[in-house]
Amino acid sequence: TRLSFLVDRTGELGNLTAPCKANCHCLRSYYYPLCGGDGVQYFSPCYAGCTNSVSKRHPKVYYNCSCIERKIEITPTPSGFAFEAKAGKCPTRCANLPIFLVIFFATIVFTFMAGTPITVSILRCVNHKQRSLALGIQCMxxxxxxxxxxxIIFGITIDSTCILWDINECGIKGACWIYNNIRMAHMLVAISKW
Known part of the structure; x- marks a missing residue:
């Protein structure tokens, strides 16, 4: 097995204890994502088993990586420099984003359009002397x-989809580094409809 986390839009976390870097003593508190030439996103250059890098290039590139599978020979760049991985997350394909944005925008518009009719209906249905009380109770x-x-509910839901937390040397949990995107999408849609 290799140390990696997969880039299949779910953010599913792979094995962080691969034998290819057993003697590297990698720190889990150092998160520096790396996109391998094999299409797999690695936790850090150390976890990918990379021993050399070129920092003059942007993004920084790495080579001599023992954990990156070589399906093909090392990828050459247009400038002739070959590398096995580059700094940053691997690109993801989000084909449904435009559809989601249109539906989301329409939902927001119709949600806010309901505010005025609700207020008007409360003012018409309540006795003149109790209108301010009715509006206060509605607001409360x-x-x-x-x-x-x-x-609070949204925060708990988002936290439940985290698959890799930042845990410092003292064992204290910090921010989330990687989310399961598919699970988060399903959970947020579910609680939004609730």
Whole structure:
């Protein structure tokens, strides 16, 4: 097995203890993503087993990487320099983004268009002397049922899709480095419809 995390849009994490870099003593607290020539995204140059790099190029390129499978010979660049990996995440294909943005925009527009008719219907249905109380109760219910628990629920949902946390030397969990994108999409759509 090789140490990597796969770039199949799910963010599924692979093995972080591959034998190809057993004697490298790589730090898990140092996250520096690397895109291998094999299309796999690696946690850091150390986890990819890279021993040499060229920092004058942008992005930085690496070679002599023991954990990167060589399906073909080392990839040459237009300038003639060959490398096995480059700094940064591997590109992902997001073909459904334009469709999502159109639907999302329409949903937001129709959600906010409902605000005025609701206010008008409350003002028409409530006695003249109790209108301010009715609007106050409406505002309070929106805060209690929506804007206070909403961010908490979304935060818990997003955190539940994390597959690689930043854990420092003391064992304290920090920010999330890699999310399972497919699971996050499904969970966010599910709680948004709820």
């Amino acid at each position: 219910l929106l805060r209690i049922l929506g804007t206070i628990p909403g961010p």
